[in-house]
Amino acid sequence: NAGVTQTPKFRVLKTGQSMxxxxxxxxxxxxxxxxxxxxxxxxxxxxxSVGAGITDQGEVxxxxxxxxxxTEDFPLRLLSAAPxxxxxxxxxxxxxxNYGYTFGSGTRLTVV
Amino acid sequence: AQSVTQLGSHVSVSEGALVLLRCNYSSSVPxxxxxxxxxPNQGLQLLLKYTSAATLVKGINGFExxxxxxxxxxxxxxxxxxxxxxxxxFCAVSDLAGNQFYFGTGTSLTVIP
Numbered sequence: 323n324a325g326v327t328q329t330p331k332f333r334v335l336k337t338g339q340s341m342x343x344x345x346x347x348x349x350x351x352x353x354x355x356x357x358x359x360x361x362x363x364x365x366x367x368x369x370x371s372v373g374a375g376i377t378d379q380g381e382v383x384x385x386x387x388x389x390x391x392x393t394e395d396f397p398l399r400l401l402s403a404a405p406x407x408x409x410x411x412x413x414x415x416x417x418x419x420n421y422g423y424t425f426g427s428g429t430r431l432t433v434v
Numbered sequence: 435a436q437s438v439t440q441l442g443s444h445v446s447v448s449e450g451a452l453v454l455l456r457c458n459y460s461s462s463v464p465x466x467x468x469x470x471x472x473x474p475n476q477g478l479q480l481l482l483k484y485t486s487a488a489t490l491v492k493g494i495n496g497f498e499x500x501x502x503x504x505x506x507x508x509x510x511x512x513x514x515x516x517x518x519x520x521x522x523x524f525c526a527v528s529d530l531a532g533n534q535f536y537f538g539t540g541t542s543l544t545v546i547p
Contacts, residue, residue: 426477
């Protein structure tokens with residue numbers, strides 16, 4: 323099993339550009355989430371999904387969109403990148419609420 | 435909303451000494467609680483979890499945590515620190531519905547030879 327796969331691993335964007343961070347899991351997990359990690363702030367929840375077709379906002383959703391058309395995939399879209407979105411982004415999935423999350427290896431995004 | 439507070443953003447211990455990393459949660463109903471470890475430039479790895487079964491939970495790499503409802507705490511301990519334990523540790527909480535999962539701000543553990 324590959325687990326949770328995130329692409330790309332690194333990206334540099336110019337302010338105003340858009341991009342999609344890809345996330346795929348092969349564990350048939352219902353729950354998936356996107357977090358951003360910034361120094362001194364831990365991980366903050368951006369968006370989450372409890373199943374295909376169901377998404378909801380977390381703590382810091384502004385500037386990001388998600389969709390969940392299949393169980394496996396949960397892409398995160400940056401609509402118009404801003405320097406404040408420079409961060410490390412983690413995608414994670416879990417079976418249900420009894421389980422912890424399995425994390426991808428992260429995407430390091432720099433917006434200049 | 436659920437939240438967790440990790441006391442001490444940086445903890446240093448000598449090799450072989452006790453490791454104690456503190457986590458307190460805010461909830462009137464005992465939630466599900468988790469500890470994760472993050473090594474440099476890597477994703478997070480689950481150490482252990484509490485889901486209302488035994489209050490003393492054993493995890494990987496010799497770590498354990500005790501759920502104390504009266505203190506709303508879930509502190510992480512290891513009897514004897516090893517150099518390989520140097521990492522960032524995160525406490526996390528999930529509400530019983532499981533819809534949202536929140537992390538603390540993390541504690542960086544340094545192990546001194």
